[in-house]
Amino acid sequence: MHRITADSIALLFDTAVTRRVERDAAATLPPHTLMQRAGQAVARLAMALAPDARTVWIACGPGNNGGDGFVAATQLHQKGFDVVVTAIGLPDRLPADARAAHDAAHRAGVVFAEQPPPSYELAIDALLGLGASRAPEGQMADWLRRMHAGAAPVLAVDLPSGLDADTGTDGLTLRPNATPCYCLTLLTLKPGLFTARGRDAAGEVWFDDLGCAVSRAEVAAAKLGGRPADHQRPHASHKGSRGDVAVIGGAPGMAGAARLAASAALHAGAGRVFVAPLDPAAPMQDDALPALMFRRPETIDCATSVVVCGCGGGMAVRAVLPRVLSSAHTLVLDADALNAVASDVSLQAQLRRRSGRGWRTVLTPHPLEAARLLGSDTTQVQADRIHAAQRLADGFGCSVVLKGSGSVIATPGETPYINLTGNARLATAGTGDVLAGMIGARLAAGQSTELAARDAVWHHGALADRWPPTSTLTADALARSALG
Secondary structure, eight states: OEEOOTTOEEEEOOHHHHHHHHHHHHHHSOTTHHHHHHHHHHHHHHHHHOTTOSEEEEEEOSSHHHHHHHHHHHHHHHTTOEEEEEEOSOGGGSOHHHHHHHHHHHHHTOEEOSSOOSOOSEEEEESOOTTOOSOOOHHHHHHHHHHHHSSSOEEEESSOTTBOTTTOOBSSOOOOSSOOEEEEEESSOOGGGSSTTHHHHHOEEEEEOTTOOOOTTSOOSEEEEOSOOOOOOOTTOOTTTTOEEEEEEOOTTOHHHHHHHHHHHHHTTOSEEEEEESOTTSOSOOTTOTTOEEOOGGGOOTTTSEEEEOTTOGGGHHHHHHHHHHHOSEEEEOTHHHHHHHTOHHHHHHHHHHHHTTOEEEEOOOHHHHHHHHTSOHHHHHHTHHHHHHHHHHHHTSEEEEOSTTOEEEOTTSOOEEOOOOOGGGOSTTHHHHHHHHHHHHHHTTOOHHHHHHHHHHHHHHHHHTSOTTSOOOHHHHHHTOOO
16 A cells, blocks of 8 residues: 655556456455455555544445445454444345445444444545446435535545546535545556546545556556656756747737746746747846847747747737747647637648647647637536547647646657646646746757656646745746746
């Protein structure tokens, strides 16, 4: 058993693969073995999380997830904890393994009650597991709301009840306040725990494979990439060897977005950074960052620079996009550039032709921008973020960063990555512009589109995770903290 962190490297498998792993293991192990292992693992983690707990409330559902809870109840009871089990469903309708675990808990003297205890120091959610087809309702939903409204930690068995293992959508949409949340996921790591609603619902994720290996023939749905390797620059490096980044954006009234991207590229290690404002009246210097070099958009040599286009671009970016798409060998498209592409089929065709020329492109949409590019809506994008990102990557032949909780990085023909750094502090204006500049700097250093995107997204989120709690995170401060 181990905890999953932002540094973890792991493969994530969907429900179908997990079912096959479970089936194959059950066929070779003695009866009830998997459930016994699962319940024992839950009990071990529960004791580690709340060693001084007096009362433990375990809510058990009508399936094998509930069976895991019954085994955990027996184990905790035998260790001297005051365990109270509330169960949904009639015992004679439980699956065979769960029925055996239920009966063993009764024989061991575990207390079963119709209602949760009035007070407890740990709650265990063993209501619904893998493949739940609908949101919790009725008494089950009431118990979950009570758990997440309290101050005691909540430990979910395999998955938080109601969370889709593959997509991270959550029909009940619980919003924990101060409730510490944990999840012990079993057999495989599921992608839904790490994107969309999954990160909020699961909280701190632990993993136990129960001694069952996934066949090498199985295809992962996604990956956790871990901490990027530190890149040591040779002592003989010079500004030419670190590459040029040209930021084209900043329409009237939005000059700040382009400068944030440029600042991030500069602080992330680009050799030279040019800013090409789309506002003809914009100042052609930045006294706070004298290293930035200002140029008119038409003078930028797109073939020799990494172009970051769209930050604060407004409607003005549409006029420069045809030249950018047809001449920039390496390109990051963000914000209004993405909206312009989404509304113009000729620009879409230009974008698709880039991969055939061997040119590098990274798109950095948030869910609404992704929806526009896909001709759908944000609800559909958020309903399956991994699939949406991969559709964009395959459809346009480029790497894609679908931003949000558990940002997804997709590249044609490759298994997508989910990023585990970052927090709600990044939900402030300009942080997306900073990310675009950070990606640009890494592309200028020679990284592939996938590696540049993964590396920048990880560091962007890690900066927010390490941000001093007494200091407000602003996009300007974030850009100045960008790492190359």
